[in-house]
Structure formats: structure tokens, C-alpha cells
Amino acid sequence: MRKIDLNDFQVATSETARDINRRIVLNLIRKHQPVSRAELSRQSGLQRSTVSAITEDLISERWVKEGALGFLPRGRKPVHLHINEERAGIIGINIRPSGTTLALAALDTRFLARDTMPTSDNPQAFLRELNRRISKLRKSHPQVNCEGIGIALPGRVDPKSGRLIFAPNLGWDAVDLKEPIERATGLPVQLENAANACALAELWSGRHDESVRNLVAVTVSEGIGVGLILNGQLISGASGLAGEFGHVTLDTDGPPCQCGNRGCWEVCGSNSAAVRYYAQAHSSGKTSRLASTLVFDDLLQLARRGDPKANAALDRMAHFLGAGLAMLVGGLAPDAIVVIGEVTGAWDSVGPIVERTLKERLGSRAVTPIIPSRPDLELRLRGTITLVLQKHFGAPSLG
Numbered sequence: 001m002r003k004i005d006l007n008d009f010q011v012a013t014s015e016t017a018r019d020i021n022r023r024i025v026l027n028l029i030r031k032h033q034p035v036s037r038a039e040l041s042r043q044s045g046l047q048r049s050t051v052s053a054i055t056e057d058l059i060s061e062r063w064v065k066e067g068a069l070g071f072l073p074r075g076r077k078p079v080h081l082h083i084n085e086e087r088a089g090i091i092g093i094n095i096r097p098s099g100t101t102l103a104l105a106a107l108d109t110r111f112l113a114r115d116t117m118p119t120s121d122n123p124q125a126f127l128r129e130l131n132r133r134i135s136k137l138r139k140s141h142p143q144v145n146c147e148g149i150g151i152a153l154p155g156r157v158d159p160k161s162g163r164l165i166f167a168p169n170l171g172w173d174a175v176d177l178k179e180p181i182e183r184a185t186g187l188p189v190q191l192e193n194a195a196n197a198c199a200l201a202e203l204w205s206g207r208h209d210e211s212v213r214n215l216v217a218v219t220v221s222e223g224i225g226v227g228l229i230l231n232g233q234l235i236s237g238a239s240g241l242a243g244e245f246g247h248v249t250l251d252t253d254g255p256p257c258q259c260g261n262r263g264c265w266e267v268c269g270s271n272s273a274a275v276r277y278y279a280q281a282h283s284s285g286k287t288s289r290l291a292s293t294l295v296f297d298d299l300l301q302l303a304r305r306g307d308p309k310a311n312a313a314l315d316r317m318a319h320f321l322g323a324g325l326a327m328l329v330g331g332l333a334p335d336a337i338v339v340i341g342e343v344t345g346a347w348d349s350v351g352p353i354v355e356r357t358l359k360e361r362l363g364s365r366a367v368t369p370i371i372p373s374r375p376d377l378e379l380r381l382r383g384t385i386t387l388v389l390q391k392h393f394g395a396p397s398l399g
């Protein structure tokens, strides 16, 4: 049972009912396409006339297209419906301290074009360059009518003001990204924490059983982000700060963190932590200079070639990654945890250490599957597209 919020509610009108039914039909078409109106009526339990009225609206708004794809006995041809992938394009922007990726995607989340740019320390300079790149991307596909922009950030966004409020790894103070981009592009902008966007994309991608309603996404990169979907709903918490497990202390004597604390999960179990462990193992001589310029991808390559110090650094990171995941499994008991980041490329060696740590800490309660996301799925970037799509396909907000 969900308690009704008496400060923010909307009574049901016939329009609310129509909106809910429309979203159900749109999602059924997406899932079962190509699908006939009769099948939609069976799947939804709605009357044929209601389904017909809804699909007429969806066709006139170009969300749905008709096509004769199936045959019935006695030569009758049913008209099948499918999502109109060409209706609009979506611009997705994945911001990381190490660089920013922009992409133009179709409604089926297929990427049509992409671009990359450095992430400046100065948010104003960054915004100017970003707006220039967005305009260039749109010009590269002038036939695509853009619907909106989704942005994934390594930080938390206040859902009320839309301002970025906590982003220790970017080093930006509270900044409004939404309004300047909307003003420059004329398109609506959806901003979200990268791990939240990944969690939504996972739910959206349909890789999981329909019964999966409690899903946690963990982004492992320069820091560690957590996105929580519980009972099918993204959890924002007070001021949008829910999910900051990356800044929960795991080791009170641990190294200082960008957030001002010590021994946070992310200073022990992120990519940056592994690189630091490796540099510490080369604390003197020529190799120490080498280690100080190394990035996580280099470390993965060294580990793959059998470098013992690189493997030791990766093992230590894996142990702390497991320790933090044990906190999530023990505290939330989700249906699944999806791990996103370069580290999944080394899951053959990292995964067993993570599993061992979970077993050590939780014993028989370590039942949640830990699923490494395939790097080629580019879940962070895909998540930015989902942010825009869920406006049309997600459940309506009823307070």
C-alpha cells in the first residue's frame, strides 16, 4: 500500500483514467509489436472500442504506425501496430570527470551519431562548449526532429530546483545546467544522477523478468554511484540525495575523500582507488612517475598481461567493491544489482572476489544476483535516452 500524499495529490478524472490506459496500451505495443488491436484488447482487458480510440490518438500523434504484417485464416489481414521509431530523436549526454559523450538516438535507443568533448573544471565554459556541440549534432541529422535532452551526471540533482547539488568528483559548486541548455537549444532537458539513469535504463531494457521491481544500479568509475528502484519506483530521498552509498564510510582510518570524509566506499572501491593502490606499490624510482600518470584502462591492460602489482591493485579494489555491495544486499535485499563501468571488462577476476566478500559478510543472506553490465551496452549513455522516453512511456505521477 502506498500512502496518499495529502500535500501533493491529484484526484482521478476521466482524463487521468485515459492517460493511464493510453500509457498501458503504448507499453503493450512496445512489448508485443507488431500487435493487432484485438490482441491489445486481450492483453489489456480494455474494450475493443476503447483500444481503437486510444490507438487512433497514438497514430495521429505519430507515436504508433500501422502495418499489415500478419495473416488470419480465410485470407483476412489483421492490421498490426508498432512504435514509430522515426517519430523523433533524443539527445543523450553522459558527463564524467574524464570526458563527456553526446549522442543522438532514435526512439528505439539506437545511436545515430555521437561526439565526445573534455569536461572542463569551469561549468560556464563547459556549458558554452556543450551547447555548441549539441547544435553541431543536430545539424548532422537535420531530418531528425529532436524531442528532448537527457543528461546523466556524477552527482545528485535537486528534483525541485533542477540544480546540481552534490558532485564532489566534478568539483563544480551548485550549478543550474537545465535552464541554460533549455534556453540555448529550445528543447526540454531531463537531468539525473548517472546511477539513477542506469537503473531506469536497466528496467526499461527488458533484460529482467517483469517480476523484478527492486533493482539497484552501481556505477563504478572515478567514484561510485548508486541508483535505487524499489517497488518499481526510482527513489530520490530528501533533496534528491538518496543513493549516496559511495560516500558512506567503510574504513574510518581510510584515505581522505573529495567529499571531506575519510574512507568512503568510493575511495576504497572505485577505479581511482585501484589506480592509487597500484601507484602506492611503486612508491619510488622511475616507475612511480609512470604509475602517477596511469589511468584505469592502463591498469586493466597490465593486469591482463599478468603484471602482479596491477592484479594485486585490482584484487584490493574488488574486495572493497564487494564490501560495499554487501551493505546494499544486506540492507535492501533487492532482486538484482547491476554493476556498470570499465571494471566489468575484468569480471572474470573481479567477480569471484566480490562474491567471496559477499559470502563472508552475509553468509546465506547473500542471495541477490550481482550482474556485470556488458560494456558495449553503454548503459550510462542509454540511460540518458531513457530519461526522456519515460516521460511518455512511464507510469503517470499521481501523487
Ligand SMILES: [Zn+2]
Residues within 6 Å of the ligand: 246, 247, 248, 257, 258, 259, 260, 261, 262, 264
Ligand atoms: Zn566521500
